[in-house]
Amino acid sequence: MNPVLFLLLALLTLTAALTVVLHPKPVHSACALVVTLFVLSVFFVALDAQLIGVLQIVVYAGAIVVLLLFVIMLLNLQMESHAFGPGWVVAAAVGGGLMLAAVLVSQVWWAPGGAGPAVSAEFGYPKEVAQLLFTTYLLPFELTSVLLLVAIVGAVALTKKGLQ
Amino acid sequence: MGVEIAIATAKVLVMVLIILHVMAFGGVYFERKVSAVIQNRFGANRANIFGGILPVNLGVLNTLLADPVKFLLKEDIVPAGADKLLHTAAPILALAPVLVTFAVIPFGDILTVGGRDINLQGAELNVGLLYILAMASLGVYGVVLGGWASNSRWSLLGGIRGSAQMISYEIAMGLSLIGVVLVYNTLDLQEIARAQGGYFLRGWLPAWGILYQPIGFVIFLVAGVAESKRIPFDLPESESELVSGYFTEYSGAKHLMFMMADFVEVVLVSALVTTLFFGGWQVPYLARYGAMGLPGFHFPWGATLALPALLVTLLQIGAFAIKLMFFTWFQVMLRWTLPRFRYDQLMRLGWQGLLPLALVNVALSALVIIWKAGAS
Amino acid sequence: MTPTPISWYLTLSAMLFAIGVAGVVVRRNIIVIFMAIELMLNAVNLTFVAFARALGTMDGQVIVFFVMTVAAAEAAVGLAIIIALFRTRETTNADELATLKW
Numbered sequence: 001m002n003p004v005l006f007l008l009l010a011l012l013t014l015t016a017a018l019t020v021v022l023h024p025k026p027v028h029s030a031c032a033l034v035v036t037l038f039v040l041s042v043f044f045v046a047l048d049a050q051l052i053g054v055l056q057i058v059v060y061a062g063a064i065v066v067l068l069l070f071v072i073m074l075l076n077l078q079m080e081s082h083a084f085g086p087g088w089v090v091a092a093a094v095g096g097g098l099m100l101a102a103v104l105v106s107q108v109w110w111a112p113g114g115a116g117p118a119v120s121a122e123f124g125y126p127k128e129v130a131q132l133l134f135t136t137y138l139l140p141f142e143l144t145s146v147l148l149l150v151a152i153v154g155a156v157a158l159t160k161k162g163l164q
Numbered sequence: 165m166g167v168e169i170a171i172a173t174a175k176v177l178v179m180v181l182i183i184l185h186v187m188a189f190g191g192v193y194f195e196r197k198v199s200a201v202i203q204n205r206f207g208a209n210r211a212n213i214f215g216g217i218l219p220v221n222l223g224v225l226n227t228l229l230a231d232p233v234k235f236l237l238k239e240d241i242v243p244a245g246a247d248k249l250l251h252t253a254a255p256i257l258a259l260a261p262v263l264v265t266f267a268v269i270p271f272g273d274i275l276t277v278g279g280r281d282i283n284l285q286g287a288e289l290n291v292g293l294l295y296i297l298a299m300a301s302l303g304v305y306g307v308v309l310g311g312w313a314s315n316s317r318w319s320l321l322g323g324i325r326g327s328a329q330m331i332s333y334e335i336a337m338g339l340s341l342i343g344v345v346l347v348y349n350t351l352d353l354q355e356i357a358r359a360q361g362g363y364f365l366r367g368w369l370p371a372w373g374i375l376y377q378p379i380g381f382v383i384f385l386v387a388g389v390a391e392s393k394r395i396p397f398d399l400p401e402s403e404s405e406l407v408s409g410y411f412t413e414y415s416g417a418k419h420l421m422f423m424m425a426d427f428v429e430v431v432l433v434s435a436l437v438t439t440l441f442f443g444g445w446q447v448p449y450l451a452r453y454g455a456m457g458l459p460g461f462h463f464p465w466g467a468t469l470a471l472p473a474l475l476v477t478l479l480q481i482g483a484f485a486i487k488l489m490f491f492t493w494f495q496v497m498l499r500w501t502l503p504r505f506r507y508d509q510l511m512r513l514g515w516q517g518l519l520p521l522a523l524v525n526v527a528l529s530a531l532v533i534i535w536k537a538g539a540s
Numbered sequence: 541m542t543p544t545p546i547s548w549y550l551t552l553s554a555m556l557f558a559i560g561v562a563g564v565v566v567r568r569n570i571i572v573i574f575m576a577i578e579l580m581l582n583a584v585n586l587t588f589v590a591f592a593r594a595l596g597t598m599d600g601q602v603i604v605f606f607v608m609t610v611a612a613a614e615a616a617v618g619l620a621i622i623i624a625l626f627r628t629r630e631t632t633n634a635d636e637l638a639t640l641k642w
Contacts, residue, residue: 006544010552017556020575021563027250027312033575034305036556040582043549047593049601052608054294056585059608062301064578064615066331069308071619072571073324075626085635090566097562104554108547115543117596124601125290126351132602144609151613158620 001046013039026072030065037061048124167280175286180266184428189228191427191492198493199500235420243315243413250313255414255421258306261299262428268292269435270354272445272481273452276473284445284481285354293351296436297338300391304330306425307393307400307410314413322410325507326393326400332514333390333397339522340383343529344440347376357444361451367464370448373441379525381441383518388433390514392426394495396502397510434491442487445480452476549590556583570622570632574615581611 016039019032037060044053084090122128133141200207242251272284289295304327311323348356362371374381390397400410411422438444452459452473459476461469471479505513556579563576585604592600622632629637 001544003542003544003548006548010548013552014555014559017559017579020579021559021567021572025247026569026571027247027309029572029575031250031253031309033578036579037582040586043552043586044589046544047546047549047589049589049592049604050289050291051294052585052589052601052604054291054298055605055608057298058294058301059612060578060582062298062304062334063331064612066301066304066308066327067615067619068571068575069305069312070324070327071623073308073312073320074623075571075632084566085568093562093565096565097558100561101555101558104557105551108550108554110547114545116546116594119593119596123593123596123598126294128598129601129605132598133605136599137602137606140606144606147613148609151616155616155620158617158624 001043006046009039009042013043027069030069030072033068034061034065037065048119050124051126051129052124171280171282172286175282175284176267179269179271179286180263184263184266184431186228187431187488187492188424188427189232191430191496192231192423193228194492195427195496195499198496202497202500232420236417238416238419240416240418241413245315246413247313247315250309251413252418254306254310254313255411255418255425256306257309258303259421259425259428261302261306262425262432265296265299265432266435268295268353269432269439270357270444271484272477273358275477283354284477288354289352291351292353293341293345297334297341300334300337301331303391303425303429304334306422310414310422311410314410316413318412319410322400322412326410329393329397329400329510329514330391332511333387333518336383336514336518336522337387337391339519339526340377340380340387341440342522342526343377343380344373346526346529346533347373353439353444357439357446360443360446363464370443370446372443372446377441377525377529379521379528381437383522383525384440385433385437386513387518388436389495389498390510392429392433394426394430395499396505398504399507399510430492430495431488434488434495437491438484438487444487445484447479447483450476450479546590546594550587553583553586553590556580556586568634570625570634570637573634574618574622578611578615581607 013036016032016035020029020036023029023032037056041053041056041061044050044056085093196207242248267286268289270283270285275282275284307330308323308327311319311321311326314320314323344356345351348359350356350359356373360370360372363369364371364375369375393400411419414422449461449463451462458468458470459473460471461467463469560576560580560583563579564573567573567576585607588600588604588607590600592598592604625637626632631637
């Protein structure tokens with residue numbers, strides 16, 4: 001990806017992420033989250049992960065955030081008066097966040113390797129992902145399907161109004 | 165490099181701007197005329213210019229030109245207490261994903277012009293089918309945000325109903341596509357269209373997708389009509405109950421965008437059904453490279469009709485357009501014939517009807533494929 | 541033109557992760573805390589995909605597949621819990637939901 005384009009999109013991602021965290025209205029935070037997820041999907045495609053990039057939109061932006069929006073509307077959450085914690089918590093969080101960012105960035109900024117090795121033309125295609133998914137990672141795959149089933153049953157059980 | 169950009173731009177212009185907009189606005193006129201025929205009346209024959217001195221009234225030109233201009237010039241009313249940013253963003257979020265999906269739909273085979281082969285598909289994505297599902301899931305935001313941002317109870321009700329309906333039928337749509345992927349082994353729509361060029365019964369029956377996936381076709385068509393919130397699934401918009409549902413509080417250009425999204429989605433579902441189940445741009449017995457490498461018709465009874473390759477491509481584009489119009493007509497017919505589903509009936513159909521049927525379809529397709537692979 | 545070095549992607553994901561962490565600590569609304577957690581998960585996804593590209597193997601992308609699935613399951617159950625809590629406590633403020641005692 002062109003470095004200038006990357007910088008522009010990275011700026012957009014960071015702005016959207018900050019909006020998610022800082023905006024007092026939950027609906028706007030959710031919309032900013034959609035923007036973040038969309039731009040991240042663009043980055044995935046730029047990193048030769050086409051299947052993951054499109055799945056990100058289908059699963060994350062298209063289902064999880066819609067679920068979040070549903071809950072926000074169901075609970076009818078408007079702008080809140082106490083959106084942030086007390087002042088010292090905010091200061092501690094900002095300070096802590098900056099320190100965390102500094103530590104992590106200092107470790108990865110000088111990561112060698114440039115743009116990565118040359119990979120096959122099929123890198124990131126569904127076929128390649130499926131190849132690994134059904135051989136090396138078959139057990140996690142089956143466990144994940146059980147996990148999803150448990151999550152469905154659990155979500156219904158938790159929100160079901162009890163039998164009167 | 166510049167030529168590539170010019171070609172890509174030309175594809176976008178031809179496909180999206182010209183064909184799509186004409187079909188979307190022409191679709192409004194088409195719908196009014198077809199509904200008039202069904203209801204035994206003349207429809208939309210009053211619009212005229214110069215006070216009626218011309219013997220012919222405007223007809224389709226009214227819907228193509230005057231209607232959009234009327235919408236654009238209307239006052240844009242934002243209800244008090246509405247969230248201005250989301251109120252403006254919702255129609256854009258409703259229309260943009262639907263338009264963008266057309267990038268992966270192939271409207272013809274390769275066009276050879278000036279020694280250059282142009283693949284008549286906007287973007288050759290290897291994950292084309294998943295891209296379509298992704299854009300379908302993004303379409304939910306237009307509905308849910310439109311309903312929420314209007315600060316009105318009709319809109320909110322329509323928005324919640326609409327988004328619940330859309331996400332329920334997305335699942336059935338996605339599962340019905342798994343059968344297609346199993347048969348054709350690819351997610352790229354142009355490859356799927358090309359793979360439907362074979363023949364059954366010793367060259368007599370074109371091997372279109374519907375012969376491979378009849379159940380998948382039915383599920384996909386029903387789910388597609390439900391996704392675009394057309395009657396019989398138009399409870400989010402139900403004109404007799406919720407005024408206009410989630411786009412009650414929209415006027416002017418924003419209302420136009422919602423309506424346009426409706427018709428463009430009709431064309432989109434037609435295009436997808438055509439490409440996946442009816443051969444896309446394939447004309448029976450017509451091939452660009454026939455049995456002996458000659459472009460033209462190769463009839464199963466032995467006759468051939470050689471045609472220049474350019475004419476073959478144009479015939480194929482024409483075939484795509486005709487199939488598209490047939491399915492658009494079918495959806496319009498469906499709208500004016502069937503009554504509306506009740507909400508619980510709609511949800512029951514989606515979750516307890518289409519979803520198990522789609523799973524059974526996947527299992528059956530897999531079994532048939534394994535059996536055929538074992539037999540050969 | 542030179543392609544973007546992979547380390548830039550890693551830097552971006554580190555910053556996103558830090559923003560997510562700060563969000564979880566600062567905000568009081570449970571749903572926004574949840575969104576900040578999703579932000580952290582996505583930052584990690586970006587890291588995995590970047591490293592998959594840097595090392596030329598597909599394992600990173602398969603792990604992202606699993607992270608997405610687990611995040612979806614977690615979102616479903618977490619939001620169900622929030623709705624169940626809201627039914628009894630009528631609030632989504634994390635400070636007021638902090639005690640188990642009713």
